[in-house]
Amino acid sequence: MRPINARIIDIVNETPTIRTFFFDTELKSENIGQFAMVWVRGIDEIPMALSYNNAITVQKVGEATSALFDLNIDDSIGLRGPYGTGFTLPENNKKKSEVLIIAGGVGAAPLAPLAEKMSGNQGTNIKVTTILGARTESELLFESRFNNSGMLHITTDDGSCARCGFVTDVLSELDLDQYDMIYICGPEIMMSCIFDILQSKQCLHKTEFSLHRYFKCAIGVCGACCIDEEGLRVCKDGPVFRGTRLQNSELGKYKRDSSGTIVPCY
Amino acid sequence: MINITGLKLKNPTILAAGIMGTTGASLIRISKCGAGALVTKSIGISQKEGHKNPTMIQLESGGYINAMGLPNPSYHNFKAEIEKVEQNTDTPVIVSIFGGTASEFVEIATQLLKNTEKGVIDAFELNVSCPHAEGYGSMIGCDPGAVGTITAAVKDVVDVPVWVKLTPNVTDIVPIGRSAQENGADAIVAINTVKGMAIDISSGYPILGNRFGGLSGPPVKPIAIKCIYDLYAALDIPIIGAGGVSCWEDAVEMMMAGASGVQIGSAVYDDINIFSTVSKGIDQFITENDTYTKIEDIIGIAHTKL
Ligand SMILES: Cc1cc2nc3c(=O)[nH]c(=O)nc-3n(C[C@H](O)[C@H](O)[C@H](O)COP(=O)(O)OP(=O)(O)OC[C@H]3O[C@@H](n4cnc5c(N)ncnc54)[C@H](O)[C@@H]3O)c2cc1C
Numbered sequence: 001m002r003p004i005n006a007r008i009i010d011i012v013n014e015t016p017t018i019r020t021f022f023f024d025t026e027l028k029s030e031n032i033g034q035f036a037m038v039w040v041r042g043i044d045e046i047p048m049a050l051s052y053n054n055a056i057t058v059q060k061v062g063e064a065t066s067a068l069f070d071l072n073i074d075d076s077i078g079l080r081g082p083y084g085t086g087f088t089l090p091e092n093n094k095k096k097s098e099v100l101i102i103a104g105g106v107g108a109a110p111l112a113p114l115a116e117k118m119s120g121n122q123g124t125n126i127k128v129t130t131i132l133g134a135r136t137e138s139e140l141l142f143e144s145r146f147n148n149s150g151m152l153h154i155t156t157d158d159g160s161c162a163r164c165g166f167v168t169d170v171l172s173e174l175d176l177d178q179y180d181m182i183y184i185c186g187p188e189i190m191m192s193c194i195f196d197i198l199q200s201k202q203c204l205h206k207t208e209f210s211l212h213r214y215f216k217c218a219i220g221v222c223g224a225c226c227i228d229e230e231g232l233r234v235c236k237d238g239p240v241f242r243g244t245r246l247q248n249s250e251l252g253k254y255k256r257d258s259s260g261t262i263v264p265c266y
Numbered sequence: 267m268i269n270i271t272g273l274k275l276k277n278p279t280i281l282a283a284g285i286m287g288t289t290g291a292s293l294i295r296i297s298k299c300g301a302g303a304l305v306t307k308s309i310g311i312s313q314k315e316g317h318k319n320p321t322m323i324q325l326e327s328g329g330y331i332n333a334m335g336l337p338n339p340s341y342h343n344f345k346a347e348i349e350k351v352e353q354n355t356d357t358p359v360i361v362s363i364f365g366g367t368a369s370e371f372v373e374i375a376t377q378l379l380k381n382t383e384k385g386v387i388d389a390f391e392l393n394v395s396c397p398h399a400e401g402y403g404s405m406i407g408c409d410p411g412a413v414g415t416i417t418a419a420v421k422d423v424v425d426v427p428v429w430v431k432l433t434p435n436v437t438d439i440v441p442i443g444r445s446a447q448e449n450g451a452d453a454i455v456a457i458n459t460v461k462g463m464a465i466d467i468s469s470g471y472p473i474l475g476n477r478f479g480g481l482s483g484p485p486v487k488p489i490a491i492k493c494i495y496d497l498y499a500a501l502d503i504p505i506i507g508a509g510g511v512s513c514w515e516d517a518v519e520m521m522m523a524g525a526s527g528v529q530i531g532s533a534v535y536d537d538i539n540i541f542s543t544v545s546k547g548i549d550q551f552i553t554e555n556d557t558y559t560k561i562e563d564i565i566g567i568a569h570t571k572l
């Protein structure tokens with residue numbers, strides 16, 4: 001598809017570095033966790049999770065995200081998508097399921113709509129617990145969306161809010177047997193630590209991780225975002241992967257930059 | 267088994283350059299998806315990030331337009347990726363290389379051969395045909411003299427087959443193919459993408475970061491068929507087809523025009539197992555058709571009609 005024109009109808013300052021942009025158009029997403037390619041005309045096109053049906057939530061980190069921050073209501077951008085895989089809900093064969101969501105930083109963007117969908121799901125009765133982490137209190141993203149969806153544990157690196165430490169500190173204390181599914185998105189170092197914990201507790205089969213790599217075509221053709229050792233395309237086979245598919249992968253070890261050169265992943 | 271320039275292919279489908287070809291792991295994956303041979307991403311002298319996104323979009327015609335800008339990690343960093351393929355598959359690997367001058371092509375080819383064990387690189391494909399990287403590729407590829415010089419220079423220093431990949435963005439592709447053949451090319455690959463452009467009507471902006479790029483996918487197939495037909499008629503070396511193949515019927519058609527093997531690129535979008543689907547389809551076509559006993563029987567058959 002060509003990029004469709006999306007006009008900004010509202011901008012919400014979520015944290016000092018993160019903003020949500022609402023558009024006048026929706027990308028018909030079949031699954032929460034899919035992403036859009038966001039074209040800031042004349043600058044670049046970058047992948048972003050859908051944080052609402054018609055919104056993206058952006059952390060300012062470089063050229064394209066800064067250009068997005070310079071836009072105002074009524075400005076427009078181009079959107080392609082939704083692309084890639086989304087999260088799978090717990091199997092429907094049980095009366096009551098419990099899920100755990102672990103979100104770090106802007107990684108909360110695809111997970112907040114997931115928490116809302118599961119908690120609001122009539123009939124299925126899914127109990128949602130979230131561990132939400134951020135550097136500092138003011139950087140906590142979507143605290144109330146998670147809070148309204150179930151139980152919420154918060155950690156901050158500097159102790160400015162709730163528990164001082166990392167999401168992994170809370171994770172290590174939970175009895176993981178009670179969860180039917182565990183969903184994770186955040187900085188690579190966080191996901192890698194969580195992966196190791198969940199692997200040692202033999203839980204990987206019921207986990208889903210949302211990965212990021214440098215995307216070019218974003219439609220599974222060029223191969224820029226392929227990860228070792230299976231050559232999985234993060235843009236098409238992912239970005240959401242079952243934990244078991246990531247065993248012996250490059251997650252937490254290295255990544256490739258836009259030239260394809262291997263570089264550190266954090 | 268199909269023999270193309272001494273390489274032994276399980277079947278005539280070949281992964282086209284620039285598709286899933288940047289990492290050893292993705293090349294191995296495509297081999298498992300049934301490709302008879304693998305062409306890598308085009309590799310250059312130094313690291314290149316490529317153009318800004320958007321770098322590729324699918325068009326409403328069913329085609330694709332791309333301007334990747336030859337992103338690559340440099341031949342130095344690419345060595346480990348191709349070594350991994352050699353260690354994990356028997357599928358022949360053809361390393362696609364590009365440069366601005368004959369001496370750049372020579373440096374990449376000699377250094378790669380010198381620094382890898384024998385057998386890691388089964389052939390080189392010279393990309394003299396990329397339509398959208400300034401100073402590289404199709405600028406050179408439009409000039410029979412330049413193509414000849416580069417082909418001769420690389421042939422001079424390597425002991426593996428050299429395939430030369432041509433651009434369709436010329437008035438007549440035959441003189442360029444002939445110049446490659448006269449200078450020692452072992453095979454011709456045709457075609458690279460067709461120059462094109464797409465504009466976003468909501469804003470007036472060209473969509474690709476590079477403004478223009480190359481068209482691939484089903485809409486370019488008739489252009490590829492004609493180029494292959496003409497090259498087959500004029501040359502003695504094998505022609506390897508590329509451009510718009512997305513099913514076994516397309517592959518058979520291309521072989522009837524004169525292709526000894528068929529490269530597949532964009533069609534990976536719909537089905538990463540396209541290689542085994544197409545090769546099974548070709549096999550079945552040959553088996554069910556009394557006129558043919560082996561795949562080679564259909565190569566260039568269109569030239570015997572009319
Ligand atoms: C599937 C997916 C979903 C994402 N969802 C979100 C989200 O919801 N919110 C959010 O704030 N960020 C998200 N990101 C990260 C976001 O794409 C990058 O922060 C953004 O591309 C940075 O662009 P820039 O020009 O501002 O930064 P630059 O200065 O260009 O680069 C900074 C870093 O951003 C990353 N980056 C740059 N371009 C790309 C690209 N084309 N593809 C992937 N990474 C790139 C690279 O790691 C780079 O080192 C997501 C990434 C992926 C892969």
Ligand SMILES: Cc1cc2nc3c(=O)[nH]c(=O)nc-3n(C[C@H](O)[C@H](O)[C@H](O)COP(=O)(O)O)c2cc1C
Nearest residue numbers: 282283284308393457458482483509510530531532
């Ligand atoms: C995303 C993309 C990247 C490409 N990169 C290269 C490249 O690096 N070198 C090259 O010689 N051809 C490259 N090509 C051209 C293809 O190898 C092939 O010649 C062309 O796409 C036509 O085949 P298709 O219709 O099957 O895709 C690229 C094509 C695409 C779509």
